[in-house]
Amino acid sequence: EAGVTQFPSHSVIEKGQTVTLRCDPISGHDNLYWYRRVMGKEIKFLLHFVKESKQDESGMPNNRFLAERTGGTYSTLKVQPAELEDSGVYFCASSQEAGDTYNEQFFGPGTRLTVL
Amino acid sequence: SQQGEEDPQALSIQEGENATMNCSYKTSINNLQWYRQNSGRGLVHLILIRSNEREKHSGRLRVTLDTSKKSSSLLITASRAADTASYFCATTDSWGKLQFGAGTQVVVTP
Numbered sequence: 072e073a074g075v076t077q078f079p080s081h082s083v084i085e086k087g088q089t090v091t092l093r094c095d096p097i098s099g100h101d102n103l104y105w106y107r108r109v110m111g112k113e114i115k116f117l118l119h120f121v122k123e124s125k126q127d128e129s130g131m132p133n134n135r136f137l138a139e140r141t142g143g144t145y146s147t148l149k150v151q152p153a154e155l156e157d158s159g160v161y162f163c164a165s166s167q168e169a170g171d172t173y174n175e176q177f178f179g180p181g182t183r184l185t186v187l
Numbered sequence: 188s189q190q191g192e193e194d195p196q197a198l199s200i201q202e203g204e205n206a207t208m209n210c211s212y213k214t215s216i217n218n219l220q221w222y223r224q225n226s227g228r229g230l231v232h233l234i235l236i237r238s239n240e241r242e243k244h245s246g247r248l249r250v251t252l253d254t255s256k257k258s259s260s261l262l263i264t265a266s267r268a269a270d271t272a273s274y275f276c277a278t279t280d281s282w283g284k285l286q287f288g289a290g291t292q293v294v295v296t297p
Contacts, residue, residue: 075229102283114230114275114287126282162230166283176285178222178230 073097075179077163083185089151092182096145096165102126103146104166104176105138109159117161120146153186160184193276193288201296206263208291210276211256218279219252219259224290225272233261233274266295 076095084090096103105117117136118128122143131138135154140146150157160183164176193210200206212219221233236243236252236259243250249262263270273292277285 077229104284106285106287113289114277114285116284116286119282119284127284164230164285168283175232175235176283177232180229 075163075165075177077179077182079182080180081183083187084153085187086155087152089149090153090184092148092161094146094163094179097177100165100167102166103140104164105148106162106164107159108162114162155186158184158186193291195291196289197292199294200266202267204266206266206293208261208274210259210288212278213257216278220277221250221261222275222277223272224275268295268297271295
């Protein structure tokens with residue numbers, strides 16, 4: 072079974088440009104999460120989809136970030152316009168079950184975004 | 188604010204030695220998890236310990252949890268060069284949102 076995949080693996084763009092990251096979760100996983108690790112800092116939650124609905128987007132830093140999950144399958148995260156502080160590694164994860172009693176999230180390899 | 192905070196921030200050891208890292212958290216939890224990130228790769232789930240457990244083992248990994256002190260430790264025994272990675276503890280909220288600490292960078296030299 073394929074794991075979580077992310078595309079691209081690495082993106083280098085200039086400040087002010089637009090970048091779209093894609094995440095394909097494990098088939099059948101309703102829950103999809105986006106996280107970000109800015110250089111040397113902790114991994115921070117961005118948002119959580121349950122199927123196509125945004126369950127929690129409290130971690131989205133500002134309105135330059137837009138996430139979608141059309142049809143409840145893959146998800147995209149668009150940054151427009153990109154700023155220097157957006158550089159980091161963006162992780163996607165999916166899980167079959169949400170909830171605190173048991174939750175194993177399967178992570179993708181991440182997209183390393185570099186904004187020059 | 189971050190939920191988990193790890194120490195040390197960095198750890199350098201030789202193969203065969205043990206590596207211990209600690210994590211503290213702030214709120215009540217139902218479980219705590221440890222993840223590993225190898226350079227250039229995604230996060231890998233290592234182990235989950237529930238709040239009613241005090242210790243858990245998985246291969247060369249040993250995790251302890253002290254809910255009275257709101258802390259956890261991860262011990263890697265007989266380390267190998269392949270254990271070189273960043274290690275993160277994480278707690279979850281009721282919807283599964285993971286809250287990570289800053290991580291401990293472990294370097295194991297041959």
